[in-house]
Amino acid sequence: MFTEETVIEVRGVVQRHKHFQLGPVELSVPKGYVTAIVGPNGSGKSSLFRLLLDLSKPDEGEMTVLGERVGGDDRQLKARIGYVPDQAIDIEDHLRAEEKAAFASMWYPGWELNRYQELLRRFEIDPSIKLGKMSKGMRRKFDIALAMAHNPELLLLDEPSSGLDPIAWKTMIDVLHRYMERGDRTVLMASHIVDEVKRLADYIVFIVHGRVLGMFEKDALLESWYALYIEAGSMMASWKTMPGYRKHEQVGAQFKVVTGDVPEAERWCAEQGLRITGRQKLELDDILTVLIEQERLRMHS
Incomplete structure (x- = not known):
């Protein structure tokens, strides 16, 4: 599909759950762009992120991330990735932000203290606060800062703006735009915020009921529907x-x-x-509504 180098390749991946099946998924994510995965809740967006990070295993298929096959010794691979999960990790609530950052910095050779402190200032985060005492928005801002402090080649962002107020949201958009300026970094994000996708994404992947319905260049998509x-x-x-x-x-x-x-x-x-x-x-949410309706008809036909 792409002439550019790809940073993520997903081939025939299937993951079965009791009441849900993800896949089979075929997906190529190009280097140097922002690709947004768009779909209703429960469509498999977060499941796909966990598979890419080897936090869960597929029943079928294979994946490569940054040229490395997912599923082996991936310590060096994960040092090249920044990840913001959809939910904060509760078992870390007792840690102060500065303690979590000190621990995380040991795992990333590319960790930059100055970059981390700059992000804290941009997002107005007090690192002395315990993570469990932070508001949802503050915790989200900290997670984003932590994920970007080692200048990763690939950012995986699962609903990054969840809990952010409008000012923090604009700051996040600006931070991500600046992150992408070099041209060799890649973002794969899951989002249901239409304006966020329009502001950030170069490519859009629609996923409904565990099926990838297609990948589209954003501007061409919005001009053709x-x-x-x-x-x-x-x-x-x-x-x-x-x-x-x-x-x-x-x-x-x-x-x-x-x-x-x-x-x-x-x-x-x-x-x-x-x-x-x-x-x-048609706007992006209109297009998604049509695709969801068609997928439901397909499932019941």
Whole structure:
């Protein structure tokens, strides 16, 4: 899919749980970009992160991260990665932030004290506070600072803005933009915040009910998904022959037809003699809603 070097390769990965199956997942994450995994809660985003870090095991398939196969002796590999999990680790609540940082620094050869202190200042974190006494937002800011203090090649961020207030959120966006300026670093993030994905992501991966539904270049995706309003006078035998067709419904004397390929869909309408009366650009959450609906129909068909 990519001409660029990839930093994550997931091939045929399946993980089975009692009431849920992740996969089979096929995924390539390109180096030097921000890739966002988008999907509803319970879709398998966090499960995929844990698999990539070898915190849980797949039942099938294999993965490579930064050129190393996941599942072996990965101490050196993990020293090149920064990770912010979706939930803080409760057993660390008794530690002060400065104690956690001192412990973490021993595991990362690239740890930079000045970088760590700079991030504490940017996020307005008091390192003398115990982790269990921090607010959810403060704990989140500390986890982000800790994950970035050793200048990792790869950042894995699972819902990074959870609990952040608007000012802290803007600071996080700026910090991540600056982190990416060198051009050789990579972020894989899971997020349900539409504005966050739009501000940060270069590529978007949709995952629903454990299935990866596709990977898209963000700008191209948002420019190609539209709802077209078409006069109902001369109804076609099937809307499904429209390029990029996703769904349709009748709205009064019109049909609202969603397409993921608006240039070709408009050309098709012209060839069929159908008059388009309106166009509505779909936002990211609209696109996800359509994909979720289609996946539910697929599962029950």
